Amino acid sequence: MISLTPLKMLVLLLCCVLSGALGGYFAASFSPVPAQIAIVDVQALVKKAVEADQAKTEEDAKALMTKVKSSTEELIVSA
Numbered sequence: 001m002i003s004l005t006p007l008k009m010l011v012l013l014l015c016c017v018l019s020g021a022l023g024g025y026f027a028a029s030f031s032p033v034p035a036q037i038a039i040v041d042v043q044a045l046v047k048k049a050v051e052a053d054q055a056k057t058e059e060d061a062k063a064l065m066t067k068v069k070s071s072t073e074e075l076i077v078s079a
Contacts, residue, residue: 038075042068 004012046065 038072040068040072040075042072 042065045068046061049061049064
């Protein structure tokens with residue numbers, strides 16, 4: 001029977017900790033990063049602005065739509 005002295009137990013514990021840390025590192029480094037997706041419904045935003053009387057004319061609605069599109073262009077990532 002193998003006797004475990006305190007030194008052997010400490011070395012075994014250290015090996016287990018190191019192998020767990022290395023395994024976690026490699027699992028995290030090779031797993032893909034989940035995609036971040038933002039969905040913006042431009043028509044609903046314009047419709048809500050028209051209903052709230054923020055866009056009184058069609059030109060105001062078009063200007064608002066252009067502003068929303070320009071601000072969301074940075075969210076679009078080309079693949």
